[in-house]
Amino acid sequence: MEAEIRPHAGVGPFQLGMPAAEVRDMVQRQRLLRAVPGDERPGRIVLTHDDARMDVVLGFTKGALSGVELFRFQNEDADVRVLFDGLDVFRTPSGDLLEQLAERGHAVEExxxxxxxxxxxxxxxxxxxxxxxxVDAGAGPLPYDYVLLADWI
Structure with a gap:
């Protein structure tokens, strides 16, 4: 599974502004992620990728997708990549990622x-x-384990 983070647009197939019904239909058709039963709250859909043990939470405002939360996979051998600007967000140590993002002209507030x-x-x-x-002892800085992309923060 590969998901591209596209600021102001969405993550993977999830487009900010999509109606909730369209998102539900797409999830059922794709069958890559499954809805987590019993975790239904108004304004959100919780999805999981069973093999990777990775969660995705979709938030809705007024029936339209307004935020995507990605929680890092727990299966380290999983064939999962979450990319932003060509960088693997969940496999690149956080310090290195911030440095590379700054080099690419992104303003980062630490x-x-x-x-x-x-x-x-x-x-x-x-x-x-x-x-x-x-993680292995002495492995150095850890990668991030959470990403939120929203229509505003």
Whole structure:
């Protein structure tokens, strides 16, 4: 599975502004991600990729897709790539990713709260729960494990 983050547009097949019914139909047709039963709340759809153990949360405002949250896969051997500007967001160490994004002209606002923002792109990158992901001792900085792309932040 490969998903391209396209600021102001969407992630993979999910286009910001899509009606909720269209999103549900697309998920049923593709069968790559499945809806998580029992996790239905107004204004959101929770999806999972079983093999990769990766979650996607779709948020809706007034019936239209307004945000996509991506939670890093837990199966390290999974054939999953989440790309932004050609960079693998969930496999590139966070410090390296920020450096490469800055080199490409993206304004990055770093903070000590565990998340970094690319405000002009309405995108947030975060270390949400890296303890859940296996790493080798001395492996260095971890990649981000959460991305939010929204129509505004």
């Amino acid at each position: 903070n000590d709260l565990g998340f970094d923002a690319l405000p002009e792109l309405n995108m947030i990158l975060a270390h949400r729960g890296s303890h859940e992901h296996p």
